[in-house]
Amino acid sequence: MTDSRLSEADVRMNGLLDRYEGGRYPLMYFIRAVARAKEELGDCSKDPELGRVVVACFAMHTEGRDLMSTILGIVGFEVTVVERYTSMDRILELCSDPEVTALCVSVQATYDLPQVKGLRSRMDDLGLERVVLNVGGSPVSESVARDIGCDVYSPTATGSCRAVKEEVLRRGVLRACN
Numbered sequence: 085m086t087d088s089r090l091s092e093a094d095v096r097m098n099g100l101l102d103r104y105e106g107g108r109y110p111l112m113y114f115i116r117a118v119a120r121a122k123e124e125l126g127d128c129s130k131d132p133e134l135g136r137v138v139v140a141c142f143a144m145h146t147e148g149r150d151l152m153s154t155i156l157g158i159v160g161f162e163v164t165v166v167e168r169y170t171s172m173d174r175i176l177e178l179c180s181d182p183e184v185t186a187l188c189v190s191v192q193a194t195y196d197l198p199q200v201k202g203l204r205s206r207m208d209d210l211g212l213e214r215v216v217l218n219v220g221g222s223p224v225s226e227s228v229a230r231d232i233g234c235d236v237y238s239p240t241a242t243g244s245c246r247a248v249k250e251e252v253l254r255r256g257v258l259r260a261c262n
């Protein structure tokens with residue numbers, strides 16, 4: 085998208101993302117500043133090639149969910165932010181919407197890891213092969229992400245969001261070729 089077609093909201097929110105990514109903006113300041121910009125300028129533009137991402141968490145640990153939802157919205161996804169205390173069954177039900185191209189799950193506590201164990205194969209059994217899976221949070225190392233069957237993994241939130249976007253676009257291209 086050429087700069088001239090970038091909305092004021094796009095410019096402001098990408099500016100905030102650069103500051104967060106550069107480590108010059110604490111997490112909660114970043115999330116709140118983007119929310120304020122959205123109120124003031126409206127949402128930033130969405131890329132129809134990306135579709136919708138479902139972003140979930142467990143119980144009361146919502147910061148990882150909110151961080152990922154904020155960044156995924158800026159990089160062009162429509163975002164479904166799943167309510168606290170939502171079961172994994174219900175989260176997967178939300179992913180059956182054909183618009184949904186990716187699922188990001190925030191795990192904060194080790195005792196929530198059993199809920200994402202073998203999640204990729206569970207999704208495939210439900211016919212959700214097309215949905216890109218990313219799980220993150222402090223208990224999720226690269227090897228834990230591999231055990232879960234994550235399609236993309238990164239130690240940073242911005243890294244994960246960019247990897248999810250790349251993989252969704254790559255699969256989109258593949259689908260178009262077939």
Ligand code: B12
Nearest residue numbers: 143144145146147148189190193194220221222240241244
């Ligand atoms: C904030 C917090 C709370 C807040 C939550 C507020 C909120 N709205 O989220 C409150 C006070 C409510 C809370 C409550 C509890 N908490 Co608490 N909490 C924390 C704390 C301090 C920070 C977690 C956090 O939000 N981090 C910020 C996020 C963004 O970081 P992150 O997920 O790690 O993500 C980073 C990377 O993973 C990366 N990333 C890369 N790829 C991806 C992909 C995705 C999808 C995501 C999300 C991220 C990501 O991006 C991020 C930044 O780079 C942690 C300690 C810690 N430092 O982790 C304890 C912690 C998670 N809590 C803990 C516990 C035990 C509890 C309680 C049970 C305490 C109690 N007895 O009441 C309750 C449970 C409440 C409930 N029912 O859920 C324990 C869990 C222990 C364990 N076994 O794992 C911890 C580890 C503290 C501790 N050391 O004991 N908690």
